[in-house]
Amino acid sequence: MADGTPASQTLSRGIRILExxxxxRAPLTIDEIAAALGVHRSIAYRLLRTLEDHRLIGRDGSGxxxxxxxxxxxxxxxxxxxxxxxxxxxxxxxNELGMTCFLAVLDGDDCITLASVEPRHAIASVAQxxxxxxxxxVGAPGKAILAQLPAADWPETASAALRVEVDxxxxxxxxxxxxxxxxxxxxxxxxxxxxGQRPAAxxxxxxxxxxxxxxxAARLARSASAIRDALEG
Numbered sequence: 001m002a003d004g005t006p007a008s009q010t011l012s013r014g015i016r017i018l019e020x021x022x023x024x025r026a027p028l029t030i031d032e033i034a035a036a037l038g039v040h041r042s043i044a045y046r047l048l049r050t051l052e053d054h055r056l057i058g059r060d061g062s063g064x065x066x067x068x069x070x071x072x073x074x075x076x077x078x079x080x081x082x083x084x085x086x087x088x089x090x091x092x093x094x095n096e097l098g099m100t101c102f103l104a105v106l107d108g109d110d111c112i113t114l115a116s117v118e119p120r121h122a123i124a125s126v127a128q129x130x131x132x133x134x135x136x137x138v139g140a141p142g143k144a145i146l147a148q149l150p151a152a153d154w155p156e157t158a159s160a161a162l163r164v165e166v167d168x169x170x171x172x173x174x175x176x177x178x179x180x181x182x183x184x185x186x187x188x189x190x191x192x193x194x195x196g197q198r199p200a201a202x203x204x205x206x207x208x209x210x211x212x213x214x215x216x217a218a219r220l221a222r223s224a225s226a227i228r229d230a231l232e233g
Contacts, residue, residue: 013037014047018056018067022131027064071131082197083115085230089223090117090202097211097219099204102128103192104141106199109155110134111142114200126185126205137162140187143175144201148193174217175201188213190220194231202227 020036021028028036034044048065051057055070086103093101094117102116112133136142137158146154147170151163169175177187182205189203202220209216 010047013039013043014051017044017047017051018071018131019133021057021065021067022129023133027060027062027066029064033065067129067131081231082194082200082227085227086115086202086223087117089226090115093117093202093204093219093223094119095121097204097206097209097216099206099209099216100126100128101202101204101220102130102141104145104189104201104203105197106136106145106149107133109136111136111139111145111201126182126207128205134181138177139181140175140177140189141201141203143169143177144189144191144203145199147175148191148199172214172217173221174213176213188216188220190217190224192224192227194228 016037017033020033030041030044030048033048034041037044048057052059052068055068056074057071058066058068060066083103090101090103093099098119098121100116100118103114104111105114106112110133113128113130116128116130118127134142135155135157136145137155143162143166146158146162146166151158166175174188174190176189179185181187184207185205186207187203187205189201192200192202194200202224204216204220
């Protein structure tokens with residue numbers, strides 16, 4: 001730490017487990033978690049038992065680990081007003097377009113999903129878990145967020161090609177991505193700029209659709225405007 005005080009290794013590892021589970025597309029085994037942490041299986045097991053006692057994780061029938069129900073309650077307290085206003089709009093978009101729709105915000109150098117809604121009647125949809133995160137320099141929501149920031153505030157790893165993409169996204173009002181975060185998955189996102197809050201974006205993810213990107217973006221923009229109006233009056 002900056003003041004020389006040693007960080008809690010146990011706490012850090014526990015938080016890292018929650019991040020691993022949030023990013024995972026499927027339950028993880030104890031061995032997979034131990035390997036990701038670089039610790040012995042017995043250490044990973046003790047950490048998991050503590051998290052399980054607090055209902056932050058759970059186990060499926062095979063013993064693999066997932067995030068627990070308590071995490072949903074904790075997540076609901078983050079940006080509560082924003083999530084409350086966004087959820088009806090996300091639900092409407094998901095069901096109208098048949099795509100998973102989600103709200104993402106900037107968190108350090110990452111883009112993190114705050115809320116997500118899958119379409120009610122779609123035969124298949126792409127899951128996007130609340131708490132999932134990826135680098136802000138990849139994916140449509142990341143680009144939509146970067147479009148709201150001065151270049152000086154971008155991660156140092158941002159490439160010249162990304163700067164061009166974000167300039168294009170800023171000019172047309174929406175960003176797109178193909179195969180950047182999840183293989184075969186496409187995304188469209190629009191910026192959601194709110195006074196006094198971190199830069200955010202509304203996005204959809206899909207594998208294939210009859211809707212073109214501009215049409216999707218126009219629908220997202222209407223909801224972004226409705227959320228802004230509700231929160232800022």
